[in-house]
Amino acid sequence: MAAASPVSVSQLKRSKKSAVKKKRADVELLEQFDSLPWNSSLSNPEAFNITAGTNELDGGFLTLEEIDESEYNFEIPSIQEDSGVTEELLKPNKRKIGNGVDSETSVEGEGKGKDEVVTNSKKKIKKKKKTKSKEKKNSETDGMEKNPEILPVANEKDDHSNEDDYETLLEDAEYYAWNELRLHPLILKSIYRLGFKEPTPIQKACIPAAAHQGKDVIGAAETGSGKTLAFGIPILQRLLEEKEKTTKIVDLNGDEATNKFDRRGFLRALIITPTRELALQVTDHFKQVAKDTNTRVVPIVGGMSAEKQERLLKGRPEIVVGTPGRLWELMSRGEPHLVELHSLSFFVLDEADRMVQAGHFHELQSIIEMLPGTSSSKDELAANTQNCITVGNVQQKKRQTFVFSATIALSPDFSQKLKRKSNISKNPKIEGLNSIEVLSERAGIRANVAIIDLTKASILAEKIEESFIECREEDKDAYLYYILSVHGQGRTIVFCTSIAALRHISSILSMMKVKVSVLHAQKQQRARLKAMDRFREDDRGILIATDVAARGLDIKGVRTVVHYQLPHSAEVYVHRSGRTGRASADGCSIALISPLDKMKFASLCRSFSKVWSQV
Numbered sequence: 001m002a003a004a005s006p007v008s009v010s011q012l013k014r015s016k017k018s019a020v021k022k023k024r025a026d027v028e029l030l031e032q033f034d035s036l037p038w039n040s041s042l043s044n045p046e047a048f049n050i051t052a053g054t055n056e057l058d059g060g061f062l063t064l065e066e067i068d069e070s071e072y073n074f075e076i077p078s079i080q081e082d083s084g085v086t087e088e089l090l091k092p093n094k095r096k097i098g099n100g101v102d103s104e105t106s107v108e109g110e111g112k113g114k115d116e117v118v119t120n121s122k123k124k125i126k127k128k129k130k131t132k133s134k135e136k137k138n139s140e141t142d143g144m145e146k147n148p149e150i151l152p153v154a155n156e157k158d159d160h161s162n163e164d165d166y167e168t169l170l171e172d173a174e175y176y177a178w179n180e181l182r183l184h185p186l187i188l189k190s191i192y193r194l195g196f197k198e199p200t201p202i203q204k205a206c207i208p209a210a211a212h213q214g215k216d217v218i219g220a221a222e223t224g225s226g227k228t229l230a231f232g233i234p235i236l237q238r239l240l241e242e243k244e245k246t247t248k249i250v251d252l253n254g255d256e257a258t259n260k261f262d263r264r265g266f267l268r269a270l271i272i273t274p275t276r277e278l279a280l281q282v283t284d285h286f287k288q289v290a291k292d293t294n295t296r297v298v299p300i301v302g303g304m305s306a307e308k309q310e311r312l313l314k315g316r317p318e319i320v321v322g323t324p325g326r327l328w329e330l331m332s333r334g335e336p337h338l339v340e341l342h343s344l345s346f347f348v349l350d351e352a353d354r355m356v357q358a359g360h361f362h363e364l365q366s367i368i369e370m371l372p373g374t375s376s377s378k379d380e381l382a383a384n385t386q387n388c389i390t391v392g393n394v395q396q397k398k399r400q401t402f403v404f405s406a407t408i409a410l411s412p413d414f415s416q417k418l419k420r421k422s423n424i425s426k427n428p429k430i431e432g433l434n435s436i437e438v439l440s441e442r443a444g445i446r447a448n449v450a451i452i453d454l455t456k457a458s459i460l461a462e463k464i465e466e467s468f469i470e471c472r473e474e475d476k477d478a479y480l481y482y483i484l485s486v487h488g489q490g491r492t493i494v495f496c497t498s499i500a501a502l503r504h505i506s507s508i509l510s511m512m513k514v515k516v517s518v519l520h521a522q523k524q525q526r527a528r529l530k531a532m533d534r535f536r537e538d539d540r541g542i543l544i545a546t547d548v549a550a551r552g553l554d555i556k557g558v559r560t561v562v563h564y565q566l567p568h569s570a571e572v573y574v575h576r577s578g579r580t581g582r583a584s585a586d587g588c589s590i591a592l593i594s595p596l597d598k599m600k601f602a603s604l605c606r607s608f609s610k611v612w613s614q615v
């Protein structure tokens with residue numbers, strides 16, 4: 001090895017001089033920046049805006065080109081050893097994740113140990129905070145204070161992707177609420193990158209129960225309140241914790257333990273949504289948070305080539321998000337990744353109350369019957385499937401079930417009924433359950449379920465302003481045209497109940513040279529995605545849709561929802577209206593009420609205990 005040549009005194013002086021020079025130049029540059037007037041690039045810097053465009057599937061929908069698997073980057077990374085990032089982030093003393101040898105995802109009973117760890121790490125964080133802030137005071141370049149507005153904003157360049165993010169997050173008082181939730185550093189890092197300064201109320205309530213107490217959750221909260229991450233974060237948290245524990249066990253016990261504890265390559269979480277667009281969006285949301293965690297998430301939805309989706313499943317993703325029809329199609333064919341369910345730790349029903357309605361229930365029921373430990377008989381299963389690998393009730397006990405929607409009606413004694421049932425050994429049917437309760441119970445909801453209902457009497461999200469226009473049926477088009485041309489701010493979704501009405505409006509509007517996108521279930525999936533893309537690309541876009549767009553869709557900048565025809569139920573009205581006023585944004589929902597709608601409208605008002613006496 002060559003010896004390092006000694007550095008002369010003059011060389012040292014020279015390098016010191018140039019360092020001082022560089023520092024001075026840096027300070028001057030910073031001063032220049034400081035003297036610029038500050039104009040936020042976002043007129044309304046809501047966290048909601050921040051997420052847009054930061055991910056591969058931009059806003060959750062595929063562009064037309066993306067339909068083809070080879071082009072839309074549904075890359076499934078090959079199964080690898082842990083990337084090592086975790087280790088780096090988990091430097092000793094920063095955060096300690098459990099020390100037990102519990103191989104299960106379940107952390108029931110871990111509470112106490114964890115609390116201790118958290119208290120310690122909190123102390124350390126505080127200490128670190130103090131030292132750092134001291135350093136900050138002494139710093140010459142302090143002119144550039146950490147500005148929360150600029151830190152995490154829609155960072156196309158992903159400015160916060162290095163490992164310092166985690167430390168910065170811990171120091172950043174604005175993000176402090178996340179620390180309370182004891183999340184894995186890689187999740188915190190993603191949250192920081194997304195710019196979500198604090199957990200939403202439903203996230204605050206669900207994460208401790210689901211991620212740390214291992215409970216099942218039935219969660220209800222207003223539209224746009226972040227329910228996807230309320231179940232998404234716990235799933236990722238527990239998968240990450242489990243990965244680390246497994247690595248430790250394998251390190252300690254060698255190959256023997258690998259076979260026993262290593263669950264890589266098996267399906268770990270199955271999330272079911274009622275619509276294809278929503279499944280793609282949820283997949284995308286998961287991917288945003290799972291970035292850097294080496295967790296694979298794949299959507300399985302109808303309208304796309306089943307063969308291609310089978311190829312995606314060959315990559316053995318841990319998380320699958322799908323619609324009941326296509327999932328059941330592949331499961332009933334015995335698709336190996338979807339029927340080897342012995343390691344399934346999470347089963348999620350998003351928009352659960354929609355699932356109990358016609359068009360979904362049958363397939364969903366069949367899927368549930370495939371889950372290990374559900375109440376259907378083995379003969380029934382065998383008849384349904386060619387290749388199902390079942391495990392007994394043990395798996396059901398370990399599996400967590402999450403049931404979410406903005407509109408779930410549970411009877412007050414539902415958990416008592418579940419408890420009574422769990423005390424009787426022979427698995428009797430519980431009497432007097434409503435359909436969503438039956439679904440939850442069949443899906444394996446356990447007696448200690450955390451029922452978190454944050455919906456208010458009005459049910460509608462707080463930031464949505466509701467109004468209605470009374471008019472004759474034949475005047476609806478004129479009013480709609482008026483709303484679209486005068487109202488004009490942001491994007492608008494016009495909802496119809498029938499495809500005939502949708503066609504009628506879109507042809508009238510196109511005659512009036514108003515550009516619209518159209519979405520309904522009879523459209524080819526390719527065209528559906530294209531319509532969504534077009535709508536998303538135009539910040540004053542107009543989407544005419546049936547109720548296929550009513551639930552879950554999270555599209556930035558939707559300011560107005562118009563109910564051209566009233567929906568058949570109060571729930572659908574809530575979900576439709578909830579396409580606006582999401583996260584911290586506001587919006588308005590306008591109903592066009594003709595004499596034909598009055599009965600329906602009156603009953604809608606009664607459902608929300610509203611007094612709209614004009615009707």
Ligand SMILES: Nc1ncnc2c1ncn2[C@@H]1O[C@H](COP(=O)(O)OP(=O)(O)OP(=O)(O)O)[C@@H](O)[C@H]1O
Nearest residue numbers: 047196198199200223224225226227228552554583
């Ligand atoms: N902690 C947070 N802070 C700010 N924004 C958040 C946070 N969590 C999620 N969001 C954003 O809020 C928006 C709505 O979230 P999400 O789609 O999960 O709502 P939802 O409650 O499932 O709505 P819906 O009932 O209509 O399905 C998304 O754009 C999401 O990125």
